[in-house]
Amino acid sequence: MSHSDESFLSSVELMFDQAAELVGLPDDLRHKIKVCNSTYTVRFGVRLRNKLFTFTGYRSVHSEHREPVKGGIRYSPHADQDEVEALASLMSLKRSFGY
Amino acid sequence: MVIDPNDWEPHELEKITRRFTHELAKRTLISPAQNVPAPDMGTGEREMSWMADEYKRLYPNDLNSWGCVTGKPVSKGGIRGRVEATGRGIQYALQEAFRHPKDIEWAGLTGSLSGKRIVVQGLGNVGYHAAQFLSQEDDAVIVGVMERDGAVIDENGIDIDGLHKHIHDNGGVKGFKGYTPDSNSVLTMDCDIFIPAAMEGVITSDNADQIKAKIIAEAANGPVTFSANKILRDRNCLIIPDLYANAGGVTVSYFEWVKNLGHIRFGRMQRRQHERQTNEMVSAIEEMVGLPFPKDKLAKIIEGPTELDLVRSGLDDVMREGYQVISEKWNGDNRIPDLRTAAMMIAIERIRDSYSSLGI
Numbered sequence: 505m506s507h508s509d510e511s512f513l514s515s516v517e518l519m520f521d522q523a524a525e526l527v528g529l530p531d532d533l534r535h536k537i538k539v540c541n542s543t544y545t546v547r548f549g550v551r552l553r554n555k556l557f558t559f560t561g562y563r564s565v566h567s568e569h570r571e572p573v574k575g576g577i578r579y580s581p582h583a584d585q586d587e588v589e590a591l592a593s594l595m596s597l598k599r600s601f602g603y
Numbered sequence: 604m605v606i607d608p609n610d611w612e613p614h615e616l617e618k619i620t621r622r623f624t625h626e627l628a629k630r631t632l633i634s635p636a637q638n639v640p641a642p643d644m645g646t647g648e649r650e651m652s653w654m655a656d657e658y659k660r661l662y663p664n665d666l667n668s669w670g671c672v673t674g675k676p677v678s679k680g681g682i683r684g685r686v687e688a689t690g691r692g693i694q695y696a697l698q699e700a701f702r703h704p705k706d707i708e709w710a711g712l713t714g715s716l717s718g719k720r721i722v723v724q725g726l727g728n729v730g731y732h733a734a735q736f737l738s739q740e741d742d743a744v745i746v747g748v749m750e751r752d753g754a755v756i757d758e759n760g761i762d763i764d765g766l767h768k769h770i771h772d773n774g775g776v777k778g779f780k781g782y783t784p785d786s787n788s789v790l791t792m793d794c795d796i797f798i799p800a801a802m803e804g805v806i807t808s809d810n811a812d813q814i815k816a817k818i819i820a821e822a823a824n825g826p827v828t829f830s831a832n833k834i835l836r837d838r839n840c841l842i843i844p845d846l847y848a849n850a851g852g853v854t855v856s857y858f859e860w861v862k863n864l865g866h867i868r869f870g871r872m873q874r875r876q877h878e879r880q881t882n883e884m885v886s887a888i889e890e891m892v893g894l895p896f897p898k899d900k901l902a903k904i905i906e907g908p909t910e911l912d913l914v915r916s917g918l919d920d921v922m923r924e925g926y927q928v929i930s931e932k933w934n935g936d937n938r939i940p941d942l943r944t945a946a947m948m949i950a951i952e953r954i955r956d957s958y959s960s961l962g963i
Contacts, residue, residue, distance in 0.1 A: 515829040523947035561604040576643025581607040600950035
């Protein structure tokens with residue numbers, strides 16, 4: 505990724521801000537909708553190959569405006585909290601379409 | 604989860620996935636009523652069935668435990684049409700875009716998907732299905748495929764099934780007809796539609812002005828950075844945004860969840876009844892006009908819908924309606940610069956409305 509460009513999460517947030525501006529949301533409500541409601545980090549040990557390995561997982565919920573909340577399980581060496589929150593934000597916006 | 608699945612054997616991945624499910628379940632981060640995961644990069648049907656099985660072990664009395672996760676194999680409570688759903692959704696999104704000539708002309712294109720030249724980045728589950736459907740059913744031509752170890756170029760159209768098998772057997776695209784180690788040459792090659800189906804942040808301000816595609820259908824989440832989005836929009840590149848374009852996966856996941864709660868396959872109750880009633884109708888028509896019903900049409904007309912037919916119909920409806928709403932918003936207000944902003948505005952308005960109905 506280019507170093508001069510925005511990260512995944514800030515790209516999503518900047519795109520969100522641009523849209524929220526046009527919707528005419530007041531700043532306080534815009535901030536509330538923009539942030540993820542919760543992000544849990546779980547760290548757990550699994551004994552494999554005669555050794556205890558610690559794994560880190562995240563589960564982030566952007567909003568519960570429609571339940572159940574939905575979102576993917578990604579297995580990636582590059583996963584981090586920002587990536588999970590960006591994906592959660594997109595998922596929650598996505599769920600405003602359809603069914 | 605921070606893990607490279609290639610580092611582990613299947614039985615080790617199973618142990619890790621089951622433990623992960625346990626940790627999530629303890630905190631209600633997986634539950635059929637509140638929180639339903641699905642596959643993403645690095646996971647698929649196998650991982651989802653481990654998760655569902657582990658959840659079922661933990662809550663054997665929960666009648667809806669199959670609904671704790673979606674993207675399961677059909678043999679474990681999954682739904683037909685889920686595996687290809689995101690790729691299918693990309694196809695439906697592009698079909699609907701081409702039913703909006705004004706949008707297509709804005710991007711400098713005309714006509715239908717037939718003959719349009721497409722480049723796909725990433726031939727994983729989503730990219731493969733999108734490329735396969737668009738070339739087989741819409742007569743689009745896949746002229747370039749980018750992968751980790753290089754790219755494949757063929758102006759006459761790449762054999763997607765053949766390439767997919769080649770990647771499966773050889774671990775990459777190397778050695779396939781039209782192979783080049785320089786994958787960037789495909790990113791910047793002349794084409795009508797570019798489908799990024801790999802990962803986030805691949806189109807940046809460094810390469811955006813070299814991309815010649817007139818339409819970008821975002822199969823991946825966040826493939827275009829904020830800065831690159833501006834550059835592309837300014838030269839009339841129509842970006843069909845991720846939050847709409849790749850919603851096919853979550854849409855069919857929702858159908859799967861509803862199926863799990865209903866404990867019955869879609870179409871089970873109606874299918875034969877539909878066939879019987881249509882047969883009656885056909886014989887009434889034959890009696891009235893005194894001619895036999897055209898044989899070549901009969902089978903198709905009588906056939907009742909299967910689960911797969913219904914899933915496709917539901918997905919197509921969601922994708923069509925989604926595009927229509929977004930396009931109408933974009934075209935109806937000249938302050939709105941692109942489809943992405945229009946889609947985000949609609950989503951934000953719907954979330955705002957759900958807040959305000961709660962009095963927040």
